[in-house]
Amino acid sequence: MQNFTLELQFQIISIGSASGLVYIDNSLFIISDNSSFLYEYNILEKKLSKTKLLANSQENITKKDKFDFESIVLKGNKLHILGSGSTPKREKRITYNLETKNVAEKDLSKVYQNLKQTASISDDELNIEGASFFKKKWHLFQRGNGVNSRNGIFKINSLKTEFHTEFIKVQLPKIKHIETSFTDAILVEDKIYFLATAENTISTYDDGEILGSIIGRMNSQTFEIEFTQKISDNHKFEGLTLYTKTETEIQFLICEDNDTDVLETNIYKLTLNKE
Structure with a gap:
């Protein structure tokens, strides 16, 4: 059991279904799974701007047409934004310099075809929800909320044409009768911190009843889980970024996917006391 506090930090109008975020120097970069814009929220000025990721970028795209951008990670001076891979439309990577x-x-x-073959995952079960880059390897976090519950981490040396892939299956704790599944993950020093949610569905496409969300930490070399902590009974937290850290505590900003068409996003501050 970890001592933690969870408090609402920002409410941002004009963004719906937030799915990932990166905090850099008082700016919060946010993606949404039903939008094809990259949003930047200036915390000091409380101003929101947006950048087109595609030529015909739209907000509130219908489910069947959306690009489902679920992962955003800083690598060098570029933000890498990845689609979930759960349909052919969702197999894009966008970089923003x-x-x-x-x-x-x-x-x-x-x-993504290689990922499915490596993990023996069907076309409709691939669901990449988080990404990080560590020691020249990409870690892609598969959300196992399909019928076969294949939670795991892909280790891949490149997102170019030549690549080698490994899949490490990860067993996550249950909330009630449903196993939680990855919704985001980040690297902090040599540790992986991750979010996972229990959603009462066996579909990577259709939403289900939210049973709660957890945060956890794992070893970045062995992928052994070091702790998990339930942080909500009813929120579907999908985005995670480091905010501040001291010798005694670590703070994250996390975002909530409300699975609605309402263009409003709540950003929470999660504080964990270090062991």
Whole structure:
């Protein structure tokens, strides 16, 4: 059991279904799974701006047409934004250069096909919800909320055409009768912190009743889980980023996917006391 506090930090109008975030120097970069914009919220000025990720970027895209951007990670001076891979439309990687503001798009269909073959996952069960980069390896976090509950981590050396893939299956704790499944993960020093949610569905496409969310930490080398802590009974937390850390505590910002068309996002501050 970890001592923690969870408090509402920001309410941001004009973003719905937030799915990932990265905090950099008083700016909060946010993606939404039903939008094809990258949002930047300036915390000091309380101002929101947005950047088109695609030529015809839209907000509140219908479920069957959305690109389902679920993962955002900082690598070098670029933000990498990945689709979940759960349908052919969702097999894109977008990069945003923080210095030049340049946006580039890449098709990841061959990479995602390789992931499915490596883990013996069917087309409709692949569901990448988080990404990190550590020691020249990408870690892609598979949300096992399909019928076969394949929670796990793909270790992949490249998102280009030549790549080698491993899949490490991870057993996560249950809330009530449902196993939690990854919704995001980040690297802090040599530890992986992750969010997971129990959702009463066996579909990567259709939403279900939310039974609660947890945060956990694992060893980045062995992927052994070091602790988990339930942080909510009814929130579906999907985005995680480091906010501050001291010798005694670590603070994260997390976002909630409310699975509605309402263009409003709540950002929470989660504080954990260090062991």
